[in-house]
Amino acid sequence: MNFAARLVNMKRGEFPLAVMSALFFFLVLCGYFFLRPVREAMGVARGMDELRWLFVVTSVTALVAVLIFGGVVARMNRRRFIPVAYLFVVACLIGFAALLIADVRSGGGLIGTDAQTGVSVAVGRTFYVWLTVINLFTTSVFWAFMVDIFDVHQGKRLFAFVGIGGTLGALVGGWLANLVSNLTDSPYLPAGLMLTGAGCFCLAVAVMLSLDRMAVRSGASSLGAAARHSAGGAAAGGTPESGASGGGPDSDEGDARAGSRGEIGGSFWEGAWAVVTSPYLLGVGLWVVFMAVSNTMIYFTQANIILNESDTFSQLVASFALFDAGAQLATLVTQLFITTHLIRKVGVGWTLAILPLVTLAGFLVLAVWPVYGVMLIFQALHRATRYAISRPSRETLFSVVTPSEKYKAKPVVDVFLYRFGDAAGAGIDGLFAVLGLTLAWVAMSTAPLAAMWIVLSIGMGRAQSRRIGG
Numbered sequence: 001m002n003f004a005a006r007l008v009n010m011k012r013g014e015f016p017l018a019v020m021s022a023l024f025f026f027l028v029l030c031g032y033f034f035l036r037p038v039r040e041a042m043g044v045a046r047g048m049d050e051l052r053w054l055f056v057v058t059s060v061t062a063l064v065a066v067l068i069f070g071g072v073v074a075r076m077n078r079r080r081f082i083p084v085a086y087l088f089v090v091a092c093l094i095g096f097a098a099l100l101i102a103d104v105r106s107g108g109g110l111i112g113t114d115a116q117t118g119v120s121v122a123v124g125r126t127f128y129v130w131l132t133v134i135n136l137f138t139t140s141v142f143w144a145f146m147v148d149i150f151d152v153h154q155g156k157r158l159f160a161f162v163g164i165g166g167t168l169g170a171l172v173g174g175w176l177a178n179l180v181s182n183l184t185d186s187p188y189l190p191a192g193l194m195l196t197g198a199g200c201f202c203l204a205v206a207v208m209l210s211l212d213r214m215a216v217r218s219g220a221s222s223l224g225a226a227a228r229h230s231a232g233g234a235a236a237g238g239t240p241e242s243g244a245s246g247g248g249p250d251s252d253e254g255d256a257r258a259g260s261r262g263e264i265g266g267s268f269w270e271g272a273w274a275v276v277t278s279p280y281l282l283g284v285g286l287w288v289v290f291m292a293v294s295n296t297m298i299y300f301t302q303a304n305i306i307l308n309e310s311d312t313f314s315q316l317v318a319s320f321a322l323f324d325a326g327a328q329l330a331t332l333v334t335q336l337f338i339t340t341h342l343i344r345k346v347g348v349g350w351t352l353a354i355l356p357l358v359t360l361a362g363f364l365v366l367a368v369w370p371v372y373g374v375m376l377i378f379q380a381l382h383r384a385t386r387y388a389i390s391r392p393s394r395e396t397l398f399s400v401v402t403p404s405e406k407y408k409a410k411p412v413v414d415v416f417l418y419r420f421g422d423a424a425g426a427g428i429d430g431l432f433a434v435l436g437l438t439l440a441w442v443a444m445s446t447a448p449l450a451a452m453w454i455v456l457s458i459g460m461g462r463a464q465s466r467r468i469g470g
Contacts, residue, residue: 010158013218018158020211021146022165024204028086028142029166031200032135033173033328035093037181037320038190039131041313042124044303045112048433051303054125055296055426058132063419065133082141083205089134090205093198096130097191099123104187110313115187138201145208149215160335167332173200174325181318189314271408272416280467281409283460284397285417287352290453291390292421293428294359297446298382300429301366301439305375319372323379330384338389349461351393356453358385360446367443397460400467 010018043051100123109115111124150158177193186192215221275281306319362378398406432442 010161014154014158017149017211017215017218017221018161020207020214021149021158021162024207024211025142025162025166026169026172027200027204027207028138028169030169030173031197031204032131032138033170033321033324034177034193034197034200035131036324037174037177037317038193039128040303040320041316042111042190043128044307045110045124045313045316046121048300048304048307052300052426052430052433054128055299056423058129059419059422059426061129062133062136063415066136066415082145082208085137085141086201086205086208089138090198090201092130092134093194093201096123096127097194097198100191100194101188104191110187110190112313112316149211149221164332164335167328167335171325171328171332173197174321174323174328178318178321178325181314181321185312185314187313189317193317271410271412274405274409275412275417278401278405278409280460280463281401281405281413283456283463284394285409285413287394287453287456287460288413288417289421289424290449290456291355291386292418293425293449294356294446294453295382295386296422296425297429297442298359298362298379300426301442302375302379305370305372309372323376326376326380327383330380331388334384334388347461348393348396348464349458351389352457352460353454355382355385355390356450356457358382359453360450363439363443363446367440370439397464400464 043054099119103117103119103123107115108117108120111120146159146162180193181189275285302323306316306323310316310319358381362382366374366378398410401409432445437445
């Protein structure tokens, strides 16, 4: 244990907390990746036109929900709120599964099949929107709890280790969902995967409660320090509350703590004004819009190829699960061997430019070979680049703005502009479908988009360097 702790740069008392945190994240993402391929299969089962409509509805719903949730969770004691939130997810999953089981027992069938009923269609549509919105919150409250347990200096050392635990959970969940789906065509498959995901979330609650007790007793945790201050009668004691309702291992936990104490405020409209009036923040926002548009176009291209290659609902689930597992494996390899060295060696600007280059190259190859295997590799490389390379470098762009600019502008960039890019990407894909453009034309249309995105990436890196030098 001491050797392992030294290997991952941990100090005395941190190893048990880090392992339990990684296990917590493992279970959260494992549960989600049992559910994700079911959601994707339900979304695409009735055709691409309905998927586009569902995607836009989901984007708008998620935007409204995130804005509301961000204000609510920042004012709550997450140590009590998190178990309730995850158990609410479990209750919803049991409800969805019960409706599907009852429908099958009464003679109904899966959404997208000849035996589909009004119940299966309603559950499929609702589940698609619900899971997308809920996932924003399950990961959000997890990282908020991590910020409560570890201070900013610990986070810089430990959150990469915790993040790898989550990546392994996603990999295992996607792989097992693919394995199960390949073994059966049962109409009970989606309900079974929903209940399996619910079981993972129940285990996550148990681990979270155990972790909370460990952290309160530990001298290596912020919660333990707060408990000792409280016991000693210190006026400033109590549980530290973080305002970071979103974010993750790449967020600035120290600033999040300051923001949660009310030292930095700001409404959505103040954040929007900060983005509009700052060329630097406007550039960051435009970069995020480019990313969201490209993600959405890849998402619909992947869905279309999988739909054409699958004959049954279980094949849809298996294919989406295989894509998820492949992407998580690529992400894990990138996290372990590439991310920590890349930004330092090539700089932020060229690191940001890698994602548009991968996007352009992937679409060009797809234009020549629009087949399942090429799409699988392209999507895995794109998601690995986005999560393991682009996300850390994108977050560093906020390191050179004032805390006030960051807290006012970042939610606008990460939530509003991201969802705007999602909706724009769905609209572009729909327009291409109406015009009857082939994948070759789609690939050619991405070339100018990628070129502007690359130029913007390099420009943002230079702008950050100027701010550092100033």
